[in-house]
Amino acid sequence: MATSDPSVKTTPAVDETGADSSRILQTRGLRKEFGGLTATDDVDFAIEAGELRCLIGPNGAGKSTFLNLLTGQLDPTAGEIYYNGADITGLPSHERVGRGISMKFQVPSVYEGLTVAQNLRIPLQQVVEPDAFDARTREILERFDLLEQWGTVAGELSHGQQQRLEIGMAMAMEPKLMLLDEPVAGLSIEETADIAELLREIADDDGVALIVIEHDIDFVETIADRVTVLDGGSIFREGPIEEIKADPEVKRIYLGEDH
Known part of the structure; x- marks a missing residue:
C-alpha cells in the first residue's frame, strides 16, 4: 500500500x-x-x-x-x-536472521552433544543479556513441554522432542517470519497434533508469520x-x-x- x-x-x-x-x-x-x-x-x-x-x-x-x-x-x-x-x-x-527471519529445517539441526538448555543459549545469546538466560530458557522450555529435559543431551531426545526444541530455538530469536520445512515428518499422530497446536499458537498469539512446507494434507487442513x-x-x-x-x-x- x-x-x-x-x-x-x-x-x-x-x-x-x-x-x-x-x-x-x-x-x-x-x-x-x-x-x-x-x-x-x-x-x-x-x-x-x-x-x-x-x-x-x-x-x-x-x-x-x-x-x-x-x-x-x-x-x-x-x-x-x-x-x-x-x-x-x-x-x-545472518543479516536476515538478525532482521527476524528464522528457519526450521526438515531434519532437526540441534546440537546433539549439548544439553537442551545449552542448545537454547546459542540463539538466546544474540537477543538477551546473560543474566536473563536462565529465566528465558525456562520460559521457552516450559512452553514447548521440554522443561524436564533441561539437562538432557539433545541427542538423547526423541525425534518429536528434537523437532519441538528446534522450533523453540527458532522462536528464541524473536522472529517476525518463520520458515518450516516439513515440521511433522516422521512424527506420530499425537506428536503431529502437538506441533499443529504450537504453530497455531505462534501465529495467533505471537503474531509471527509462518510459511510451512508440508505433504500431509490433513495437517495442512488443521493449521493453514x-x-x-x-x-x-x-x-x-x-x-x-x-x-x-x-x-x-x-x-x-x-x-x-x-x-
Missing part, C-alpha cells in the same frame, strides 16, 4: 511491506536457475503478518528452493524479496490460513484449503488423482 501523500517518495519494499501494509513479505518475479533448469519461475508471493501459510506441491515443484531463496542460502537469478519495509534480496543469511500450490517452480493455485482440496487440477498434480 503506497503512501497517500504523492510528494513523499517511497521504495517498492516500503510500498509493499512497510508500515502502511499488512504484508510482512512480498516477492516479485523471483526466479532461480541451475544451469538449464529453472527451479523457481517468476514467483510473486505475499504473506501477511501473523498469517500461517502452507506451501504444497509435488516433488520437484521448487518449494525448498523457494525457502532457501527467502533465507539467503541461495541467490536468485532474477527478482526481488521485500521484507518488513526493506529490500533484502542481496542480504546474506491459506495454501499456496507450487508446480514446475511457479505458483499454480492459492486460496483457502477447502478450495485447494476441491480443485480438480490440484488433485491431478498434487494428489495424483485423475478426477
